Amino acid sequence: MIQITEPTLLLNEDICRANIQRMVEKAQHHSLQFKPHMKTHQSADIGEWLREAGVEAITVSSVTMASFFAQQGWSDITIAFPCNLREVEAINQLAEEVDLTLLVNAPETAQRLQKELASPVSVYIELDTGSERTGLPTTNITGIEKLIAIFEDSDVLQWKGFYSHPGHSYSARSVEDIRRIHQSVLDRINTLKSALNMNADVYEICIGDTPCCSKGTDFSGIDAISPGNFVFYDLMQAQIGSCASSDIATAVACPIVDRYPDRRQIAIYGGAIHFSKESIEMDGIAHYGLVAKPADQGWSKLDKGTYLAGLSQEHGIVQCSPASFEQFQIGDVVTVLPVHSCLTAQLLGEYQLPSGQKISQF
Amino acid sequence: MIQITEPTLLLNEDICRANIQRMVEKAQHHSLQFKPHMKTHQSADIGEWLREAGVEAITVSSVTMASFFAQQGWSDITIAFPCNLREVEAINQLAEEVDLTLLVNAPETAQRLQKELASPVSVYIELDTGSERTGLPTTNITGIEKLIAIFEDSDVLQWKGFYSHPGHSYSARSVEDIRRIHQSVLDRINTLKSALNMNADVYEICIGDTPCCSKGTDFSGIDAISPGNFVFYDLMQAQIGSCASSDIATAVACPIVDRYPDRRQIAIYGGAIHFSKESIEMDGIAHYGLVAKPADQGWSKLDKGTYLAGLSQEHGIVQCSPASFEQFQIGDVVTVLPVHSCLTAQLLGEYQLPSGQKISQF
Numbered sequence A, B: 001m002i003q004i005t006e007p008t009l010l011l012n013e014d015i016c017r018a019n020i021q022r023m024v025e026k027a028q029h030h031s032l033q034f035k036p037h038m039k040t041h042q043s044a045d046i047g048e049w050l051r052e053a054g055v056e057a058i059t060v061s062s063v064t065m066a067s068f069f070a071q072q073g074w075s076d077i078t079i080a081f082p083c084n085l086r087e088v089e090a091i092n093q094l095a096e097e098v099d100l101t102l103l104v105n106a107p108e109t110a111q112r113l114q115k116e117l118a119s120p121v122s123v124y125i126e127l128d129t130g131s132e133r134t135g136l137p138t139t140n141i142t143g144i145e146k147l148i149a150i151f152e153d154s155d156v157l158q159w160k161g162f163y164s165h166p167g168h169s170y171s172a173r174s175v176e177d178i179r180r181i182h183q184s185v186l187d188r189i190n191t192l193k194s195a196l197n198m199n200a201d202v203y204e205i206c207i208g209d210t211p212c213c214s215k216g217t218d219f220s221g222i223d224a225i226s227p228g229n230f231v232f233y234d235l236m237q238a239q240i241g242s243c244a245s246s247d248i249a250t251a252v253a254c255p256i257v258d259r260y261p262d263r264r265q266i267a268i269y270g271g272a273i274h275f276s277k278e279s280i281e282m283d284g285i286a287h288y289g290l291v292a293k294p295a296d297q298g299w300s301k302l303d304k305g306t307y308l309a310g311l312s313q314e315h316g317i318v319q320c321s322p323a324s325f326e327q328f329q330i331g332d333v334v335t336v337l338p339v340h341s342c343l344t345a346q347l348l349g350e351y352q353l354p355s356g357q358k359i360s361q362f
Helices: A013-029 A044-052 A063-071 A083-095 A107-116 A142-153 A165-173 A175-195 A210-215 A235-240 A322-327 A341-348 B013-031 B044-052 B063-071 B086-099 B106-114 B141-153 B167-173 B173-193 B210-215 B235-239 B322-327 B341-348
Strands: A008-011 A056-061 A075-080 A097-103 A121-126 A157-164 A203-206 A250-261 A265-269 A280-282 A285-287 A288-297 A300-311 A314-319 A331-339 A349-352 A358-360 B008-011 B059-060 B076-082 B099-105 B121-130 B157-164 B203-207 B248-258 B265-269 B280-282 B285-287 B290-295 B300-311 B314-321 B333-338 B350-352 B356-358
Touching: A008 A341, A013 A044, A013 A210, A013 A235, A044 A358, A056 A063, A056 B314, A063 A083, A075 A121, A083 A097, A083 A107, A107 A142, A121 A142, A121 A175, A142 A157, A142 A175, A165 A175, A165 A210, A165 A235, A175 A210, A210 A235, A235 A280, A250 A300, A250 A341, A250 B044, A250 B076, A250 B086, A265 A331, A280 A300, A280 A314, A285 A300, A300 A322, A300 A331, A314 A331, A331 A341, A341 A349, A341 B121, A358 B059, A358 B280, B008 B106, B013 B044, B013 B059, B013 B210, B044 B356, B063 B076, B063 B086, B076 B121, B086 B106, B106 B157, B121 B141, B121 B173, B141 B157, B141 B173, B157 B173, B167 B173, B167 B210, B173 B203, B173 B210, B203 B314, B210 B235, B235 B280, B248 B300, B248 B341, B265 B290, B265 B333, B265 B356, B285 B300, B300 B322, B300 B333, B314 B333, B333 B341, B341 B350
Parallel strands: A008 A349, A056 A075, A075 A097, A097 A121, A121 A157, A157 A203, B008 B350, B059 B076, B076 B099, B099 B121, B121 B157, B157 B203
Antiparallel strands: A008 A250, A250 A265, A250 A331, A265 A314, A280 A285, A288 A300, A288 A331, A300 A314, A349 A358, B008 B248, B248 B265, B248 B333, B265 B314, B280 B285, B290 B300, B290 B333, B300 B314, B350 B356
């Protein structure tokens, strides 16, 4: 393994490219436009891997991220976040450069944009399909029709359709759970489509969560998908049922700095500022990461019974299986699969390939 | 307020300097050396505020952070983290430049350092005074004496004393709780001192958590303190009993991007990548931050009943009191006090003073 001196995010390019290829083929199979979300990797290079796999349009979660990817030559960008009016200046600049799509969920946002936008943009109405995070409930027909009417009157807001992130799929704990939630999302969307007295060919529907996009088998009534996490997956996705642990494309290599035989624990350099504080519960115990066996190419299969049991700012405490504890020595390196790769990637800021090559984020 | 376009970490310099002054005076009152931990702010400028208050020695949690502050002219630096042997090259460079103190908790670490260090460093033995994170239990007299003997034989490892971070004080929920834990820490340390058959004047004891340093009244047997969080405090410290909410020196200003009357919630631009996923439980509900009323200088008192109820990568969902919900409009800004200021500061990377001046981190 390349020389590790501090917590280092390893990326397995083969797994990542296979995850990309699988989702590309799934979109093709279901005749869906594929507009992957870039928030997980935030990397120009991984963007190129997507481009090589045929991707032409992308999704991002901030104006800053949109500007970065516009500079990388992406020309069809959806900012999948309720439009932030305080960034209208940057939005105007972006709209000159690329085919920009915004999420506009409120008449007051639409009215302000109508006054302040310098050039036309496309807009999605965001739908709340059960996650209760952002967007209009699919049952709010009056609110949705009111927005569509505003867009029809507007010379700068060109209505494109609906966007939804069914984040409640994260509560799933099996493929069956995911498919049940996915079906309820489709039902809500298709009920809305029936209720709207319009030709459904004039607008599109885009949905965007990794669990449903990974395990859904029916995409009736859907035109586009925009998952993000699938490029790396992580332990949370494995627990949800979206992927196998062998599909996880990143791990954090952490130096071992101390050993505690009485507790069968080791201390590692790798804490909340590297992993984030996200955890999954297994057997009633919070797990902040799972240790994988080391391998020449980074890591191999999970080291059963060995997990990240505690995190403070820079410290990690790993609970070890008896066999692993005996092997781990101060000065060695352990590789830890992250609970939430989006946050871990954002915190670590760059990727290390097995070749030693580094890939940066914006 | 200065123009906010995205999540922005506001810093109230007056509160921060008052927090510093209070701890400086407390250390003087108890005849303690004050070696504040820089991991919370990670800022050269705030380091200068500490220097102006008379601070001469500092504590950090990584070799990288030590190198940064060495460049800022700090010459007495303790790396309060079990020595990471994989950074011995950087440690050797630092040891040439500054009076460096390392934490060495294991014979194997000491033996490797004996071979690989190019010049002498000071060493603390870290004590586990009840937190069960890192360090030797105070009852492990044999292990401690073995380490001291190694240091006595060494020409590069100059034994300085003991260091402890009683992180279990974070379980306190009142000043009485903090003082009870603080007393048990002192008891453990003083029992160890009695058990060691040595003159206690030849070594020093440094302890470092913000709750005990803020609310402890007895420091018998202690020579130095190294708290870090106290410069900003946060909601977790207020819940522990270390501070009042009016002592919290930072807040995150976040644009309001959507409103949900049915749920009396607003969506803000401000998520896990700005706040971290740390939460406190109040009335059985996870709170990721508390909203404070806006003010010309940043924020004023807490907006009762209005709190950050959910976080995803960039999204925050704020549950509002009826009165506040009516006031909050899309395009406005809310100020949110963070649960854990160390992580929030690390994520946001720079501070905005009420004057509009920006202060960066390393």
